């Protein structure tokens with residue numbers, strides 16, 4: 001969330017100082033009220049940035065968490081006389097509980113269904129709030145909510161209340177920022193960019209998303225609690241859609257995924273109606289036009305625009321750090337027995353068995369659509385097998401998810417290439433170490449070591465988006481190797497490489513096999529594969545057509561007929 005740019009950091013610090021000066025010397029009592037409400041929304045939006053900006057899940061539950069916090073704190077203080085120090089933990093706990101219970105099923109949904117499901121949470125709560133008048137005051141809500149009562153004394157409105165709210169925003173904001181630039185935040189952005197790749201790098205996607213959702217609930221709840229005590233009334237309005245729209249607009253206008261964006265967005269959006277007050281009827285038109293213009297001209301929000309305009313800081317590259325000593329290679333890194341997978345009644349993989357012993361390079365070939373990629377997906381856990389077994393380093397992995405298989409020792413590359421365009425080469429490779437290191441610095445140091453080993457350390461600071469094919473392939477290989485796997489699954493690693501690059505890749509793969517790594521290599525380029533492979537399996541329509549030494553492939557009549565053709569080579 002924000003990435004540690006020094007110029008932007010300075011600018012944001014200056015902005016914070018200006019806000020303090022305004023509150024201390026410039027603001028009228030009414031101005032302080034608006035500022036206090038802006039602080040409340042900034043807090044809610046910071047939580048939203050975690051789930052929406054970092055984890056990439058369009059949660060429309062942030063308004064519900066806000067409302068839950070508001071009701072929890074409002075009911076406990078007005079009905080039971082609790083002071084804020086006691087109601088705040090409740091206002092955090094209730095939304096947290098709802099997030100954990102609801103999050104498990106809804107976080108599995110695809111993005112738009114997830115958005116709708118989370119919107120449903122607010123609707124259900126709104127119905128409950130209106131229909132439980134004994135507890136909630138029904139449609140009229142509860143009047144007589146006290147102000148923020150701390151240790152028996154009410155924090156006066158005006159500067160003290162604004163200072164309290166913004167003090168909580170500052171603490172919450174710093175916490176969220178620390179988390180976002182650390183290991184957890186990096187892992188979340190990987191999940192956002194490509195959950196499948198994140199899982200193959202050993203990251204528990206479900207747990208990360210749930211954590212982000214739960215944290216967003218805590219921020220939402222805290223904001224709701226502050227809102228109810230600054231307004232001194234709680235009514236169903238806090239659960240209505242406009243609250244969610246405001247939070248979403250604050251995050252988008254301020255800059256998705258940035259703490260500073262939540263703060264800037266909240267201050268601007270909550271003050272804009274005040275500044276435009278003189279326009280009377282024209283106000284909504286200008287307000288809407290201003291929002292639209294910001295979104296069109298600054299798609300990454302205002303803080304995104306600021307960070308783009310400021311000169312980028314060249315970060316010094318970290319020194320390489322040694323990776324931990326790898327476990328002694330298992331005699332058989334991979335065994336597959338009777339694996340089957342059907343898509344819509346067609347068997348993509350139909351009873352395939354194969355083994356990759358220690359130090360072997362098993363070539364997997366076959367015509368297009370013969371099931372090679374599906375087999376790799378079944379081994380790495382991205383697809384569930386209909387039948388059969390997968391053993392990784394002697395351990396049954398068939399029932400495990402992709403992240404658990406990655407932790408057992410499976411690493412893979414992707415046919416289409418799956419590097420995040422906006423990440424540097426080092427960030428992409430260090431991503432593979434996140435799950436196994438204590439922090440980002442250690443992961444990046446180890447990532448540097450792998451880049452040195454593959455001779456691409458000079459490109460560490462290059463963005464993956466602009467890499468030529470040969471380099472892309474090597475970065476993908478580096479990322480897979482950074483996992484220190486037992487078995488490496490490579491899906492067409494030589495595609496798009498020059499002859500010199502192919503020779504270099506072959507030398508790397510031989511050296512890796514020499515160290516005991518098992519390699520499963522899917523490749524159409526026979527000139528590259530046959531001299532390299534220790535054994536070859538040929539698939540056709542999901543079935544094994546040939547399983548034997550590479551020398552026998554060109555002689556096998558069935559392979560020639562189904563795949564190689566009379567010319568003898570693809």
Ligand SMILES: Nc1ncnc2c1ncn2[C@@H]1O[C@H](COP(=O)(O)OP(=O)(O)OP(=O)(O)O)[C@@H](O)[C@H]1O
Nearest residue numbers: 343344346348366367368369370371372373374375
């Ligand atoms: N997710 C999916 N849904 C439906 N059908 C699929 C899916 N994935 C693969 N298939 C089908 O399964 C069969 C095997 O596809 P797969 O991609 O594994 O073949 P492949 O040997 O890797 O092909 P290529 O050499 O073109 O990469 C094909 O008929 C394909 O259309």
